[in-house]
Amino acid sequence: MAKKAYPLSKVYGLLESGPVVLLTTARGNRPNIMTMSWHTMIEFVPPLIGCIISNRNYSFGILKATKECVINIPTVEIAERVVGCGNTSGAKVNKFEKFGFTPKTGAQVGAPLIDECFANLECRVVDTKMVSKYCMFVVEVIKAWIDPAAKNPKTIHHLGNGNFMVAGDRIKLKSKMK
Protein backbone atom coordinates (compact mmCIF):
# COMPACT_ATOMS: atom_id res chain seq x y z
CA MET A 1 0.00 0.00 0.00
CA ALA A 2 1.50 3.34 -1.01
CA LYS A 3 1.02 5.67 1.91
CA LYS A 4 1.31 9.42 2.08
CA ALA A 5 2.38 11.54 5.02
CA TYR A 6 -0.69 12.86 6.86
CA PRO A 7 -0.81 16.18 8.74
CA LEU A 8 -0.48 15.71 12.49
CA SER A 9 -3.19 18.33 13.00
CA LYS A 10 -5.74 16.01 11.35
CA VAL A 11 -4.89 12.86 13.30
CA TYR A 12 -7.67 13.36 15.88
CA GLY A 13 -10.25 12.82 13.13
CA LEU A 14 -8.91 9.30 12.60
CA LEU A 15 -9.23 8.26 16.22
CA GLU A 16 -12.02 10.11 17.98
CA SER A 17 -14.67 7.95 16.31
CA GLY A 18 -13.34 5.08 18.46
CA PRO A 19 -12.08 2.44 16.00
CA VAL A 20 -10.41 -0.76 17.08
CA VAL A 21 -6.71 -0.29 16.39
CA LEU A 22 -3.66 -2.51 16.19
CA LEU A 23 -0.77 -1.35 18.33
CA THR A 24 2.63 -2.53 17.15
CA THR A 25 5.81 -2.62 19.18
CA ALA A 26 9.22 -4.23 18.76
CA ARG A 27 12.02 -5.39 20.99
CA GLY A 28 15.21 -6.33 19.20
CA ASN A 29 14.12 -7.96 15.97
CA ARG A 30 10.91 -9.25 17.47
CA PRO A 31 7.80 -7.31 16.49
CA ASN A 32 4.42 -7.64 18.18
CA ILE A 33 0.81 -6.65 17.51
CA MET A 34 -1.89 -5.92 20.08
CA THR A 35 -5.57 -5.25 19.48
CA MET A 36 -6.76 -2.18 21.36
CA SER A 37 -10.12 -0.45 21.81
CA TRP A 38 -9.51 1.61 24.91
CA HIS A 39 -7.95 4.85 23.73
CA THR A 40 -8.84 8.53 23.61
CA MET A 41 -7.50 11.69 22.07
CA ILE A 42 -6.09 13.99 24.75
CA GLU A 43 -4.76 16.90 22.67
CA PHE A 44 -5.06 18.07 19.05
CA VAL A 45 -1.50 19.33 18.41
CA PRO A 46 0.81 17.75 19.09
CA PRO A 47 -1.60 14.81 18.94
CA LEU A 48 -1.63 13.11 22.33
CA ILE A 49 -3.46 9.83 22.88
CA GLY A 50 -4.23 8.00 26.09
CA CYS A 51 -3.90 4.22 25.56
CA ILE A 52 -5.02 1.66 28.12
CA ILE A 53 -2.82 -1.40 27.81
CA SER A 54 -3.33 -4.09 30.41
CA ASN A 55 -0.20 -5.28 32.17
CA ARG A 56 -1.34 -8.81 31.29
CA ASN A 57 -0.47 -8.03 27.66
CA TYR A 58 2.91 -8.94 26.23
CA SER A 59 3.06 -5.47 24.64
CA PHE A 60 2.93 -3.77 28.04
CA GLY A 61 6.52 -4.58 28.97
CA ILE A 62 7.86 -3.83 25.51
CA LEU A 63 6.18 -0.43 25.40
CA LYS A 64 7.40 0.42 28.88
CA ALA A 65 10.95 -0.47 27.88
CA THR A 66 11.13 0.92 24.34
CA LYS A 67 8.69 3.85 24.64
CA GLU A 68 7.84 3.48 20.96
CA CYS A 69 4.81 2.11 19.14
CA VAL A 70 2.69 2.47 16.04
CA ILE A 71 -1.09 2.79 16.10
CA ASN A 72 -2.43 1.10 12.97
CA ILE A 73 -6.09 1.48 11.95
CA PRO A 74 -7.66 -1.55 10.28
CA THR A 75 -10.91 -1.90 8.34
CA VAL A 76 -13.55 -4.61 8.26
CA GLU A 77 -11.83 -6.46 5.41
CA ILE A 78 -9.22 -7.71 7.89
CA ALA A 79 -11.49 -7.95 10.95
CA GLU A 80 -10.86 -11.66 11.50
CA ARG A 81 -7.12 -11.12 11.66
CA VAL A 82 -7.65 -8.19 14.05
CA VAL A 83 -9.60 -10.47 16.38
CA GLY A 84 -6.94 -13.13 15.93
CA CYS A 85 -4.34 -10.68 17.22
CA GLY A 86 -6.52 -10.06 20.26
CA ASN A 87 -6.83 -13.75 21.01
CA THR A 88 -3.15 -14.72 20.88
CA SER A 89 -0.09 -13.62 22.82
CA GLY A 90 3.10 -12.26 21.33
CA ALA A 91 4.92 -14.21 24.04
CA LYS A 92 4.10 -17.34 22.05
CA VAL A 93 3.71 -16.36 18.40
CA ASN A 94 4.98 -13.88 15.85
CA LYS A 95 1.66 -12.33 14.89
CA PHE A 96 2.95 -10.77 11.68
CA GLU A 97 3.73 -14.28 10.44
CA LYS A 98 0.71 -16.00 11.93
CA PHE A 99 -1.81 -13.54 10.52
CA GLY A 100 0.01 -12.64 7.32
CA PHE A 101 0.58 -8.98 8.03
CA THR A 102 3.33 -7.07 6.22
CA PRO A 103 5.69 -5.05 8.44
CA LYS A 104 7.01 -1.78 7.05
CA THR A 105 9.80 0.27 8.52
CA GLY A 106 8.78 3.50 10.22
CA ALA A 107 10.42 6.87 9.69
CA GLN A 108 10.69 7.79 13.36
CA VAL A 109 10.25 4.71 15.53
CA GLY A 110 11.59 1.17 15.71
CA ALA A 111 8.14 -0.43 15.86
CA PRO A 112 6.84 -1.66 12.48
CA LEU A 113 3.90 -0.27 10.52
CA ILE A 114 1.23 -2.73 9.39
CA ASP A 115 0.96 -2.26 5.66
CA GLU A 116 -2.58 -3.71 5.50
CA CYS A 117 -3.97 -0.89 7.68
CA PHE A 118 -5.10 2.31 5.94
CA ALA A 119 -3.49 4.59 8.52
CA ASN A 120 -0.34 4.29 10.63
CA LEU A 121 0.60 6.62 13.46
CA GLU A 122 4.17 6.50 14.70
CA CYS A 123 4.19 7.32 18.40
CA ARG A 124 6.48 7.95 21.31
CA VAL A 125 5.45 7.46 24.93
CA VAL A 126 5.60 10.87 26.60
CA ASP A 127 4.04 10.19 29.99
CA THR A 128 4.00 7.04 32.12
CA LYS A 129 2.60 8.54 35.34
CA MET A 130 -0.77 6.80 34.88
CA VAL A 131 0.71 3.42 34.02
CA SER A 132 0.94 1.91 37.47
CA LYS A 133 -2.57 2.91 38.54
CA TYR A 134 -4.52 2.77 35.25
CA CYS A 135 -2.23 1.05 32.71
CA MET A 136 -2.54 4.28 30.72
CA PHE A 137 0.29 5.34 28.46
CA VAL A 138 0.18 8.85 27.03
CA VAL A 139 1.71 8.74 23.56
CA GLU A 140 2.48 11.50 21.09
CA VAL A 141 2.04 10.97 17.38
CA ILE A 142 5.24 12.15 15.72
CA LYS A 143 4.61 10.94 12.17
CA ALA A 144 1.37 9.89 10.47
CA TRP A 145 0.72 7.99 7.25
CA ILE A 146 -2.44 7.39 5.28
CA ASP A 147 -3.52 5.45 2.21
CA PRO A 148 -4.78 8.25 -0.05
CA ALA A 149 -7.17 5.78 -1.72
CA ALA A 150 -9.07 5.16 1.55
CA LYS A 151 -12.06 7.46 1.12
CA ASN A 152 -14.63 6.10 3.54
CA PRO A 153 -12.77 3.47 5.55
CA LYS A 154 -15.00 0.85 7.14
CA THR A 155 -13.42 0.91 10.57
CA ILE A 156 -14.61 -1.57 13.19
CA HIS A 157 -15.79 -0.66 16.68
CA HIS A 158 -15.94 -3.20 19.48
CA LEU A 159 -19.17 -3.73 21.41
CA GLY A 160 -17.83 -6.53 23.59
CA ASN A 161 -17.49 -10.31 23.29
CA GLY A 162 -16.59 -10.36 19.61
CA ASN A 163 -19.46 -8.14 18.55
CA PHE A 164 -18.41 -5.28 16.33
CA MET A 165 -20.13 -2.32 14.76
CA VAL A 166 -18.89 -1.52 11.27
CA ALA A 167 -18.64 2.13 10.28
CA GLY A 168 -21.83 3.07 8.44
CA ASP A 169 -23.11 6.13 6.62
CA ARG A 170 -21.54 9.53 6.97
CA ILE A 171 -23.44 12.70 7.70
CA LYS A 172 -22.29 16.30 7.75
CA LEU A 173 -23.85 18.78 10.14
CA LYS A 174 -23.21 22.47 10.46
CA SER A 175 -20.81 22.80 13.33
CA LYS A 176 -18.23 25.10 14.85
CA MET A 177 -16.62 22.13 16.60
CA LYS A 178 -13.14 21.16 15.44
Added chain:
Amino acid sequence: MAKKAYPLSKVYGLLESGPVVLLTTARGNRPNIMTMSWHTMIEFVPPLIGCIISNRNYSFGILKATKECVINIPTVEIAERVVGCGNTSGAKVNKFEKFGFTPKTGAQVGAPLIDECFANLECRVVDTKMVSKYCMFVVEVIKAWIDPAAKNPKTIHHLGNGNFMVAGDRIKLKSKMK
Protein backbone atom coordinates in the same frame (compact mmCIF):
# COMPACT_ATOMS: atom_id res chain seq x y z
CA MET B 1 -38.67 6.69 27.73
CA ALA B 2 -39.01 3.87 30.25
CA LYS B 3 -35.49 2.87 31.22
CA LYS B 4 -34.28 -0.22 33.02
CA ALA B 5 -31.28 -0.55 35.30
CA TYR B 6 -28.31 -1.91 33.33
CA PRO B 7 -25.55 -4.06 34.85
CA LEU B 8 -22.40 -2.06 35.58
CA SER B 9 -20.32 -4.97 34.27
CA LYS B 10 -21.76 -4.40 30.77
CA VAL B 11 -21.23 -0.65 30.60
CA TYR B 12 -17.91 -0.91 28.72
CA GLY B 13 -19.79 -2.32 25.72
CA LEU B 14 -21.76 0.92 25.45
CA LEU B 15 -18.71 3.17 25.32
CA GLU B 16 -15.72 1.40 23.83
CA SER B 17 -17.10 1.79 20.31
CA GLY B 18 -16.44 5.51 20.71
CA PRO B 19 -19.85 7.22 20.41
CA VAL B 20 -20.37 10.93 20.82
CA VAL B 21 -21.95 11.40 24.24
CA LEU B 22 -23.72 14.18 26.08
CA LEU B 23 -22.30 14.93 29.49
CA THR B 24 -24.74 16.52 31.89
CA THR B 25 -23.88 18.39 35.06
CA ALA B 26 -25.77 20.66 37.42
CA ARG B 27 -24.96 23.41 39.86
CA GLY B 28 -27.78 24.52 42.06
CA ASN B 29 -30.88 24.32 39.92
CA ARG B 30 -28.98 25.03 36.74
CA PRO B 31 -28.34 22.00 34.57
CA ASN B 32 -25.91 21.90 31.65
CA ILE B 33 -25.14 19.67 28.67
CA MET B 34 -21.77 19.23 26.94
CA THR B 35 -21.02 17.27 23.78
CA MET B 36 -18.01 14.98 24.23
CA SER B 37 -16.08 12.62 21.96
CA TRP B 38 -12.82 12.27 23.85
CA HIS B 39 -13.36 9.48 26.35
CA THR B 40 -12.06 5.98 26.99
CA MET B 41 -12.88 3.06 29.21
CA ILE B 42 -10.18 2.56 31.83
CA GLU B 43 -11.57 -0.37 33.85
CA PHE B 44 -14.38 -2.90 33.45
CA VAL B 45 -15.63 -3.16 37.05
CA PRO B 46 -16.20 -0.81 38.63
CA PRO B 47 -16.52 0.94 35.27
CA LEU B 48 -13.97 3.74 35.11
CA ILE B 49 -13.93 6.22 32.25
CA GLY B 50 -11.37 8.85 31.35
CA CYS B 51 -13.09 12.00 30.05
CA ILE B 52 -11.24 14.89 28.44
CA ILE B 53 -13.12 18.09 29.16
CA SER B 54 -11.46 21.29 28.05
CA ASN B 55 -11.17 23.98 30.68
CA ARG B 56 -12.70 26.32 28.10
CA ASN B 57 -16.00 24.46 28.61
CA TYR B 58 -18.58 25.74 31.07
CA SER B 59 -18.99 22.15 32.32
CA PHE B 60 -15.35 22.00 33.43
CA GLY B 61 -15.83 24.18 36.50
CA ILE B 62 -19.13 22.57 37.45
CA LEU B 63 -17.69 19.07 37.27
CA LYS B 64 -14.65 20.09 39.26
CA ALA B 65 -16.88 21.57 41.96
CA THR B 66 -19.71 19.03 42.11
CA LYS B 67 -17.81 15.85 41.14
CA GLU B 68 -20.99 14.45 39.60
CA CYS B 69 -22.15 13.98 36.03
CA VAL B 70 -24.22 11.78 33.75
CA ILE B 71 -22.93 10.36 30.47
CA ASN B 72 -25.89 10.16 28.09
CA ILE B 73 -25.60 8.29 24.78
CA PRO B 74 -27.58 9.77 21.87
CA THR B 75 -28.46 8.29 18.49
CA VAL B 76 -28.58 9.79 15.03
CA GLU B 77 -32.24 10.79 15.38
CA ILE B 78 -31.15 13.65 17.64
CA ALA B 79 -27.79 14.37 15.99
CA GLU B 80 -28.60 17.98 15.17
CA ARG B 81 -29.42 18.73 18.78
CA VAL B 82 -26.21 17.00 19.86
CA VAL B 83 -24.22 19.29 17.58
CA GLY B 84 -26.23 22.23 18.84
CA CYS B 85 -25.10 21.43 22.38
CA GLY B 86 -21.51 21.41 21.14
CA ASN B 87 -21.87 24.81 19.54
CA THR B 88 -23.37 26.73 22.43
CA SER B 89 -22.22 27.50 25.94
CA GLY B 90 -24.08 26.74 29.13
CA ALA B 91 -22.78 30.03 30.44
CA LYS B 92 -25.30 31.70 28.14
CA VAL B 93 -28.19 29.29 27.59
CA ASN B 94 -30.12 26.54 29.30
CA LYS B 95 -29.49 23.80 26.76
CA PHE B 96 -32.31 21.57 28.04
CA GLU B 97 -34.74 24.36 27.14
CA LYS B 98 -33.02 25.51 23.96
CA PHE B 99 -32.80 22.02 22.44
CA GLY B 100 -35.95 20.55 23.92
CA PHE B 101 -34.35 17.83 26.00
CA THR B 102 -36.20 16.32 28.94
CA PRO B 103 -34.31 16.18 32.24
CA LYS B 104 -34.93 13.19 34.52
CA THR B 105 -33.81 12.88 38.09
CA GLY B 106 -30.97 10.46 38.72
CA ALA B 107 -30.90 7.84 41.45
CA GLN B 108 -27.39 8.58 42.66
CA VAL B 109 -26.25 11.97 41.40
CA GLY B 110 -27.58 15.50 41.23
CA ALA B 111 -26.91 15.89 37.49
CA PRO B 112 -29.94 15.22 35.30
CA LEU B 113 -30.40 12.34 32.88
CA ILE B 114 -31.38 13.18 29.29
CA ASP B 115 -34.53 11.22 28.62
CA GLU B 116 -34.08 11.31 24.82
CA CYS B 117 -30.82 9.30 25.05
CA PHE B 118 -31.07 5.49 25.01
CA ALA B 119 -28.51 5.05 27.80
CA ASN B 120 -27.66 7.11 30.87
CA LEU B 121 -24.65 6.52 33.09
CA GLU B 122 -24.62 8.21 36.48
CA CYS B 123 -21.03 8.99 37.42
CA ARG B 124 -18.88 10.30 40.22
CA VAL B 125 -15.46 11.84 39.69
CA VAL B 126 -12.94 9.60 41.45
CA ASP B 127 -9.61 11.06 40.32
CA THR B 128 -8.67 14.62 39.38
CA LYS B 129 -4.88 14.16 39.24
CA MET B 130 -4.82 14.44 35.44
CA VAL B 131 -7.08 17.48 35.29
CA SER B 132 -4.48 20.24 35.45
CA LYS B 133 -2.17 18.70 32.85
CA TYR B 134 -4.61 16.93 30.50
CA CYS B 135 -8.12 18.11 31.47
CA MET B 136 -8.82 14.43 32.13
CA PHE B 137 -11.39 13.48 34.76
CA VAL B 138 -11.58 9.84 35.81
CA VAL B 139 -15.20 9.03 36.59
CA GLU B 140 -16.80 5.91 38.00
CA VAL B 141 -20.20 4.77 36.76
CA ILE B 142 -22.29 4.07 39.84
CA LYS B 143 -25.68 3.52 38.22
CA ALA B 144 -26.57 2.73 34.61
CA TRP B 145 -29.87 2.90 32.74
CA ILE B 146 -30.91 1.68 29.34
CA ASP B 147 -33.94 1.79 27.07
CA PRO B 148 -34.75 -1.93 26.70
CA ALA B 149 -36.31 -1.21 23.29
CA ALA B 150 -32.98 0.04 21.87
CA LYS B 151 -31.74 -3.02 20.01
CA ASN B 152 -29.21 -1.69 17.53
CA PRO B 153 -28.78 1.95 18.50
CA LYS B 154 -27.48 4.17 15.70
CA THR B 155 -24.84 5.98 17.70
CA ILE B 156 -22.89 8.79 16.07
CA HIS B 157 -19.10 9.03 15.93
CA HIS B 158 -17.31 12.28 15.24
CA LEU B 159 -14.76 12.51 12.43
CA GLY B 160 -14.06 16.20 12.89
CA ASN B 161 -15.58 19.47 11.64
CA GLY B 162 -19.19 18.35 11.84
CA ASN B 163 -18.62 15.10 9.94
CA PHE B 164 -20.05 12.06 11.68
CA MET B 165 -20.04 8.35 11.04
CA VAL B 166 -23.32 6.66 11.93
CA ALA B 167 -23.16 3.17 13.45
CA GLY B 168 -23.58 0.66 10.63
CA ASP B 169 -23.89 -3.11 10.37
CA ARG B 170 -23.02 -5.44 13.21
CA ILE B 171 -20.79 -8.46 12.86
CA LYS B 172 -19.97 -11.20 15.34
CA LEU B 173 -16.58 -12.88 15.31
CA LYS B 174 -15.37 -15.76 17.41
CA SER B 175 -13.38 -14.15 20.18
CA LYS B 176 -12.07 -14.73 23.67
CA MET B 177 -11.90 -10.98 24.23
CA LYS B 178 -14.26 -9.53 26.79
